[in-house]
Amino acid sequence: MRSRAFENAVLASPLVLFLLAILGFPALLSLVYAVSETTFRTLTAPRFVGGANFAAVWADGAFWRAAWFSLRFGAITAVLQCALGLFLAVYLYPLIRRHGWMVAVLIVPMIVAPAMMGLMYRLVLHEFVGPVPHYLYLWFGWSPAFLSPANVFATVVAAETLQWTPFAFLLFLAAYGAIPQDLREAAMVDGTRPWRLFWRIELPLMMPTVFVALFVRFIDGFRVFDNIYTLVGAGPGGATTSLSIYIFETFLRRAEIGKAMAAAVLLFLASTLLFVAARALVLRGREGRG
């Protein structure tokens, strides 16, 4: 027994060492800077200031506005992506069974780097050179200002949804395909209509996947950075500042390294709490069904 434990430790050690080097060192450094006063000139000699950086972050209205933006953005995009992904998976399933190559086409947006997607929308939505406003103006004599303060949130939500719906779609397609066909056949023999079949049999069987998809998409939306930053930056008055953008701007633009690291630590703690809560919910759900 002891030798097996030793073997496990030896086998796991390369991975553990790799993670310590890649994640552990930056995490430790972030913790040191979070409790220090540091500038770019004193990176190697931080001065300990205790919880002052955390207090500064806590009192910073911009941090809470960024947190609220991330929360709203993460929740709305996760729900939209999962709803759309679920609809596409179920609706297109018979077609995809016959033409598997369609999956490759449908997941193309997911392959594009988010930063490139932001740049692409910057061009596509520009009032004077973008094709979308051009044709709207040509056909209807009017075009919404997609990136105006009134519309920018809806625009970045739509951009994120269009890019990452394929991810949810893939998960749901796999889950839908895994439902035993004889269950469906038995229900049909009993005269169950398709809509009722979906709501009462298929969807309940897919619920674990729905939870996982919602959780993964929420986390991804909550920490959004690339596509928003390349599309509209921090936004007028910080209107499109997510928590990740807040940390980036505080660190590099305002050179408040300690405060940025304190915000990063708070974000990490919040994410961990969220993960633990979600895991507990999933486990409780499984036990309930069991």
Add this chain to the structure above:
Amino acid sequence: MTRTRIMLAAAGAAALAAGAADAQVTVLGWPGGPEETALRAVAELYNARPEVAPENRVELLFTSRDGFFDKLQVDLAAGSTAFDVNLLATYSIGRYAPFMEPVTLSDEAEAVFGETVLSTMQFDGQQYGVPTDLSLHFLYYRRDLIDALLADEAVRARYGDIAEEHLGERLEPKAPEDWTWDDFVANALYFSRSVNPDSPTRYGTVIQAKNLLFNMMVFHSWPRSYGADWLDEEGRVVVDSEAWRGALERAKLLFDLGATPPDSTAYEYAEANAAFASGQVAAMVQWNAAATELTEAQPDTAITAPPAGPEGRFTHIHGLGLGLNAAAPNREGALAFLEWLSTEEAALAYARAGGAPGLAPETAAKIADERPDLVQVGEFASTYGFVMRGGTSAEALSVYEAQAQEFTGYWAGTQDLDTAIANAEAAMTRLLQ
């Protein structure tokens, strides 16, 4: 087979080693645009000089403009040896100086550039760089539209009505050379369909108002003409003043009345240029670097200095240049290149290749036929150029950032003027005092 592989590997290694030996002074330049083209041209010229040893030849390094100064900040602070010479800007000298070394210029430098332009690369009385490009602002306008406006008596009354309704003062159309900022606003409103449905253009102007530090520089010429500054003579932050408030409110009027595209709160240089180039904008204040692009896109485009305010006519001015990384592996080679770069030969070659050096009148006259815009740049810089008090300090970039955050928020309607001013004042006080 094995022998062939070894020989191929040896040949590859030799080629790489030869490449490294041929290019020993690495210069990190400003990527994209005319600055890169011009730097490539002078580097080629320098490397072809017989007295330049192979180990002192220049190799250029370009990354991307996005986050360039942030990345440079981290590289310099980390003591990077990836480059010997790096880009420097007037507004970032104070931040980078601790990681750089002063340079020695050629004897011709003062005659070539003039004292004002050389001072854009100085910090604490030391010369930290060779000026390569001078940036300031022009007022670009459509001459055909203005001529038509000035020639038509019937529309002058409409122009006056619009000015009276929105500015509280009846104004007459004028030639842009004589504009005040109120004339600029009145003209922008007249040429906006949201205010004047008969306007030939969709918008009277375009204000690049993305939350970005460079956009604050474009705006600064406006409040400065009302007497605005960052600090007073005692070093106190003076952003809560009538000068700042007046300029901010007038700009806000243009956003509220639809005289600038509604999504111009997401515009930076490229988007604003695209708007003007489309022919749907009557006039705009933009960097001098846009001159070629805008005049090529709209042949009726004319250029003059930005409008005047009660305190006169002003244009923000800053220089880009090249300086010495304190951790440079080839310090001597780098210094030799920088000294040559400050000669007339290099400055004229840089200008001919598309760069925009700030040249003294006598030097600019030598290429006036090829680059007439450089004569204008030199004239505007010496007559209207200004740098805000504190504009070269170590925290200058952060001040621009803080203002961009607050002022764009006011223009976009996410906060009121008092809040924007109070937040900007608090941030500037923390940064500058």
